[in-house]
Amino acid sequence: MGSSYKFYKIWIFFFLVPFCYSQNDTLISNEKDILDIIHKVFNKNDTLKKNRNKKITFSLLPAPANVTSSSGLVISFLTTFYLSDTETTKMSQVSFAPYFSFTNQYVFPIQSYIYTENNEWSFIGDYRFLIYPQPTYGLGSHSTEEEMSTLNYQQWRFYQFITRKVKGDFQIGLGFLFDNYQNISEESYIETETDYSKYMNNDFSDTSSFGFAIQALYDSRKNIINPEQGAYIEADLRINTSGVENRKWKSIYLDARKYHSFSKSRHKILAYRAFYWATFSGKPHYLDLPSIGWDRDGRTGRGFTRNRFRSNALIYFETEYRTDISKNGFLGAVFFSNISSVSKFETYRFNKWNPAIGTGLRVKWNKKNSSNLALDYGVSKNDWTLRLGLVENF
Numbered sequence: 280m281g282s283s284y285k286f287y288k289i290w291i292f293f294f295l296v297p298f299c300y301s302q303n304d305t306l307i308s309n310e311k312d313i314l315d316i317i318h319k320v321f322n323k324n325d326t327l328k329k330n331r332n333k334k335i336t337f338s339l340l341p342a343p344a345n346v347t348s349s350s351g352l353v354i355s356f357l358t359t360f361y362l363s364d365t366e367t368t369k370m371s372q373v374s375f376a377p378y379f380s381f382t383n384q385y386v387f388p389i390q391s392y393i394y395t396e397n398n399e400w401s402f403i404g405d406y407r408f409l410i411y412p413q414p415t416y417g418l419g420s421h422s423t424e425e426e427m428s429t430l431n432y433q434q435w436r437f438y439q440f441i442t443r444k445v446k447g448d449f450q451i452g453l454g455f456l457f458d459n460y461q462n463i464s465e466e467s468y469i470e471t472e473t474d475y476s477k478y479m480n481n482d483f484s485d486t487s488s489f490g491f492a493i494q495a496l497y498d499s500r501k502n503i504i505n506p507e508q509g510a511y512i513e514a515d516l517r518i519n520t521s522g523v524e525n526r527k528w529k530s531i532y533l534d535a536r537k538y539h540s541f542s543k544s545r546h547k548i549l550a551y552r553a554f555y556w557a558t559f560s561g562k563p564h565y566l567d568l569p570s571i572g573w574d575r576d577g578r579t580g581r582g583f584t585r586n587r588f589r590s591n592a593l594i595y596f597e598t599e600y601r602t603d604i605s606k607n608g609f610l611g612a613v614f615f616s617n618i619s620s621v622s623k624f625e626t627y628r629f630n631k632w633n634p635a636i637g638t639g640l641r642v643k644w645n646k647k648n649s650s651n652l653a654l655d656y657g658v659s660k661n662d663w664t665l666r667l668g669l670v671e672n673f
Contacts, residue, residue, distance in 0.1 A: 301313035310608040313652075335360040351583050352534050353378045355669045359504065359648040365398035367430035370394070370502055370648065374670065385410040389575070392503055396623065398444055401452075405438040405575050415465075416567075417474045418443060419590050419624035420528050420631040424661060426465045430475060435459040437508040438575070440515075448499040448509075454492035457516060460490060460566055461485045474514035479523065488567050490519035492532075501536070505671050507548055511536040519563070527574070528561025534574070546608060548601040552673045557627065571619060578672045580666055582635025582657030590621035594629055599672065601641070611651065612643035615672070634660035644669055 289552050291591040335358065355376040361368055371393045378386040388407040395401070412431040416422040435458070442452030463483045485596035492515045499509035515532040522528045533555040541547040568590060572585030574577075579595050580587070604610040618638045620629040635656030644650045655666045664673075 282438045283322075309606075310399075310643065310646045311605075312609065314648040316600065316609075318622070340665055347525060353667055355667075357504075357648075357650060357669045361652075362394065366447040367397050368394055369398055369498075370499075371504055372670075376668065383410070384391070385523040386433045388577075398448075398637070400444070401440075402496075403438075403440040403442075405436060406411045407434070409434040409436075413472065413586050414546060414584065415475060415589075417589075418478065420588075420621055421623075422588060425468070427469055428465050428473045428475065430463070430465050430566075432463040433461045435461075437632070440492070442494055442496050443629065448497055450494075450498070452494050452496070454494050454515065454517075456488075456490045456492055457518075457642070458567065459485070460487070460564065475565050482523070484656070486564055488519055488564060489521060490517050492517040494637040502649050504669075505651060506538045506550070507540050507546070508538050509537070519561070519567075523562040523564055526566075528558055530556070530563070530567075530569075531556045532556050532575075546601060546603045546611060550601065550673065552598045554595040554597075555593070557622075559591070563654045565589075569621070571595070571621070576673070579617075579665060580619065580635070580664075581615065581637055581655055582659040583619075583633065583662050584664065587662065588621040588633065590624050592622035592627050592629075593619065595619040597673065601671075608646070609643045611643070612657070613639040613641065613653075615639070617657075633659065635662075 308430075323336070336529065338541075343608045347395060353376060357372070357374045359370050359372050361370060373390075373391045373393075377388070377391050378384065380416065386407065386409050389404070390406075391404040391559070393402040393404075410433050412429050414426040415428050415430050417422075417427050419593070438454065438455045440452060440454040442450035444450050446447065450508065463485070465473060465475055465483070467476075495514045497510065497512040499510065500506040501510055512536070513534040515530075517530040517532065519528050519530070534552075536552045539549045539551075539601070541549065554574060556574065558568060568589050570586045570589040571583050572578035572587070577585075579597070581597075595617065596619070597615060599613055599615035601613045602611060604612055616634065618632050620632045622629055635657050636659075637655055639655035641654075642652040644652050650669045651671070653666070653668050653671060655664075657664050657666075
């Protein structure tokens with residue numbers, strides 16, 4: 280316990296020190312992207328470039344993906360736009376990235392970050408439908424190395440946060456959160472009772488989780504797709520109206536990120552993230568418990584299978600360095616490391632830490648909104664992941 284506490288303090292210090300420094304976003308004057316390459320190769324007229332002065336930008340990426348053992352196809356659609364003056368209003372974003380795997384996983388997620396004029400109001404949305412058989416490894420910090428079971432279910436989600444600017448980049452607001460789980464079943468690979476069956480008392484009935492959240496938000500980033508400066512701090516307190524055995528529950532969700540730029544003319548960014556998620560005062564459904572890879576953006580845990588670790592509390596730290604490979608910004612690379620822990624079940628003690636490292640390639644997809652084709656490979660003990668998308672991991 281003592282060594283874990285010292286390690287935790289080191290990471291907190293490492294994360295908080297850079298908060299005293301901030302630098303404005305910068306652009307490379309001769310920056311190139313995919314549309315520039317297409318224009319050059321096919322030697323077309325200037326139509327493409329003329330249309331790129333609009334306030335709305337679209338990016339589309341259909342590509343094969345291999346995420347651990349689940350091969351499939353991901354299609355990323357990203358649109359960014361401004362609802363007012365670009366100097367005083369932040370870029371808004373709506374993304375749709377359906378994923379289809381050969382292990383019968385079907386995911387249809389829509390995520391939105393909308394900022395009104397002068398950032399007076401912001402609307403953060405997370406809407407999804409999943410048909411999602413997922414491997415389970417047990418609960419707590421000492422979960423099994425081999426799969427315990429495959430948990431099959433369908434999920435509907437509707438999360439909507441509405442916040443109002445209080446002063447500067449600080450906002451406060453409310454959230455409406457709804458999850459519905461249907462057709463739950465389990466295929467066990469062990470002789471004894473699985474952790475899901477024990478926790479849920481063999482209850483596989485359809486269920487819904489409904490709650491409200493109070494949100495405090497600080498966001499000084501100029502570009503939420505590919506941040507080069509600023510900080511993001513989110514704190515949510517969720518009060519849920521239902522739970523297992525009618526035991527209402529609460530949760531706390533803390534997400535802090537900081538970006539430090541080393542150059543005014545090149546893309547050289549050091550980024551940090553700290554994340555904490557815990558449930559208390561009741562008994563959530565098994566699928567509502569904190570789990571790696573199930574943060575709202577679904578981007579924690581590069582190097583780990585999604586839901587590899589699950590418990591009543593999760594803590595996560597990540598550091599990433601982003602740099603250009605080519606002078607025109609067309610090619611770039613990232614190097615990252617993360618470490619996480621889930622609590623010993625039904626406690627808030629973090630005894631076992633799970634590290635991962637990785638690297639990634641960046642191809643400038645659209646320089647107007649700074650979106651990149653992002654391909655990341657992460658590796659950890661006995662596990663690995665490959666992720667593809669158009670938005671930076673955090």
